[in-house]
Amino acid sequence: MQETYLGEFQEIVMLAILVLDDNAYGVSIQKELKQRLNRDCSRGALHTALTRLQEKGLISSEMGGASAVRGGRRKRYYTVTNKGKVTLKAAKDSRDVMWKAIPNFSLKTV
């Protein structure tokens, strides 16, 4: 299949969606990134990434049910598509290949 380019931020967003399983929506993804990676991202930046990923067909989304909080507005839940999972896996594999090829890797930086 055709190789899909994946930005670093997009990759992390996809991983966060997988971590959150069936509770991945805007605020929870932002929180996940903050808690695990201590990374602040604005809702605007996240929106751009999610839109791009959807355009590429790597994630899909659907609206959830109404809730009492958040002004009664519905959430949009995101899930990673099969194509997305394949792309993620391919990205990880290609990195592993490179990692393994490094001779005498030491964590000590020069």
Next chain:
Amino acid sequence: MSDPIRPPKYFHRFLKWFCHPDFYEELAGDLEEAFEENTAEYGPKYARAKYRKEVFKLFRPSVFKEFRFNYFTWISLDMLKNYLKIGFRNLRKDKISASINIIGLSLGFVSALVILLYVHRELQVDTSFTQGNRVYRLINDERPHSETGRLLATVGPPFAPTLASEYAEVEKAVRLRYTENVVFKAGEHQYYENDVIYADKDFFHLFSFALAKGDPASVLAEPNSIVLTPEMAQKYFGEEDPIGKSILMNEETPLQITGVLKEDPKQTHLDFDFLISFETFRVPYGYPVTLESWGWISFHAYVLLTEGTDPLAFDQKLAEFAKRHMFTDRPVRASYHLQALSDVYFRSQDMMNSGEHKHGNLSYTYGLLSIAFLILLVAGFNFMNISTARSIRRAGEVGMRKVLGARRINLIVQFISEALAISTISVLLALFLFELTRDPLFAYLNWQIDFTYQDYLIMIPLLIGGTFLLGVLSAIYPSVLLSSFKPLQVLKGKIKSSSVEMNIRKLLVVLQFTITIGLIVASLLVSQQMEFIRNKDLGFDREQVISLQMRTDDFLERYPLGKQLFSRHPQVIGVSAGDVINGDYGSVPITPAGAEEGIAMHWMGGYFDYCSTLGLEILEGRDFSHAHPMDSLHGIIINESAQRVFGWKEALGKELQVNSNINGQVIGVVKDFHIHSLHDPIEPMVMTVPRTHMQNIILRLKSLEGMDDLLATLREDWVQIAPDLPFQFSFLDDSVNLQYESDQQFSRLITFFGGLAIFIAGLGLYGLIAIISSYRIKEIGIRKVLGASVMNIYVLLCRNFILMVIIANAMALPLAWWVINGWLNQFSYHTEPTYSIFVWAILISLGIALASLSYQVVKTALANPIKAIRHE
């Protein structure tokens, strides 16, 4: 919670406005959820700030809805490039119009730049003090209590300290006493100084001037302390550190230098080179007062009110305070008020004693601003006229663009962006011109502005705004006009200037010339008034009188020798001593014998032969004279106005009490002379031999020829009279003229900028006729073939413009008359505008119009008709 905390309303609305509906529910929900959590965790303030930030960050193209008039297709980068390319090609094709547009606009911008810089500086005065908004000056208003009452910028010396000690609202109080003619001596350096202030120790608390050396809280605390400006430190001590050194004041008081300011005081009404601690101040010799005299109204007093004090409420308390201290056993004679520091510079012209500090003139400042605006208007009209006149040449392009699918809005954007490009070029050129001409221009206009590059920073927003505004405003009309062309007509070549367009062009030319003629009349009238001031007989001889400053306690012991030495020179025809006429005298109560209440009158001091030396005309009686030594104790000379006020038929021999301590008799009456500037009417005045030390020797000269030689010999004599004092002389003319400084300034400015406006308008006319005559070339060719003379053609082409200039004259002259009369009425004595001024204005405006028109018109008229007709 009954009233839940909501996200910022306007930001939510903003989001709703720009957000694509597909995303709105999700995004608004997410933001609100985050907001609720943040509110719970960090509080509403943080949550709101976060919400606002998030909305801003969502303001990105991927979130936008499709706007109804898609704003983003009006302007596309590629089209903009094309517009500019075509625009520049058009500029190149028609160099005359282009350069007229650009030169006119940049001259307009330069004027605006210079004027704005000046006005900005003026409005900045006294704004830099950290607590300035709580500083007030105490003023003294006698007018509600008596007909001859005065409005004074000063109060008695105990007023401010007592006020501070009795009212908690007053945090600090500072008295200032201005002093002139002080001799300072440090080592070899000895000079007269005029800008010296005695100031209380909290001076720097109220006026936060930065000190380069010394502690602001204590520099003025001790007696005999003095603080210098850097300029004076340099003048007396050169590169040495002056701190701790001593400087001798008036040959007797050594002062210790405790501080040096960081910068020379600028942009403040306070006019000083030296600050001496108030403790050092001694009541001058012969003054019948002490520092406890509430009636010695010669001290500027400033108070710093505590934070939160309502100045209006505190102002009310001053009446009670004054009654308690000053009017316990007599009727109230004066009201006291607070004057905000920000009003001191611009709003104290009418106050007595306010002449000691610097002043701004608000009407001149606003007058200048309107001149800047008018010049920009004239330049903008040029742009509009030339663009519309050239529209026919651009019609083909407009038609083609329309055929290719350009909408009207695109064409408007095109022409506006072209105009913006031109105005940007003009601004850049203006900056370059400004940089180039700044120093000579400021020198010519007599502005002591030291320009720093920070000033550019201040002007950047103004410049960008101005560029944009002028570009857009002057392009709106031409672009609407151009974009209205119907493609079919245009491409068939059937386009003609519409009559509306012609009328608008005429209207703009008329307005331009109205403005220009107005400025011509104004500058002619202002210079006529200046001429009037120069030539007006002031009642004394101002040209051939010089004064020598001699400030010393033994003035009277030295004076006879001086008089003897100076009188030897055949050039010197009179020697006396006393006050110089500069509009700055004390005002004291004068009480005729038998009257209860004195009348406030100006009090001048002169020695023997004072009137004859100044050239005052004595109507009755005689001058102060050596032959009557008692004159120095009891002799009083009054002016006609004083005689009128007293209502005396015969004044000689009448008894008067001056300032409650001098009793004397009137020995002479002088013809009214202008003791003040021509702004003010002549007021009653009495003259005695001064009880205090005199400071000036006054010489009357036969003529001004050989002045240099005379000064050299006077200088030699001086060494015998006062070897310990510097030789310093001034012409009476100069001190008189100082009173008209701001008027002269205004005269220079209006002449200069008026000239500039005339030039720009002439330039516009020149450009316009070039375009118009090129359209009519064929018509003119045919007319010539049919026998029209060059003169016929000339009249044909110029007729309309001359008519417009005449209409402009008809509009401008009454308007200018009305405005300028208001200005003239500021002067109690002013010139009557003569008809010749209006004739001149008409001639000048017609001359300029004809000069701008003639070259092109004659060129067109002389052209060989064959060429014109064979065209095509």
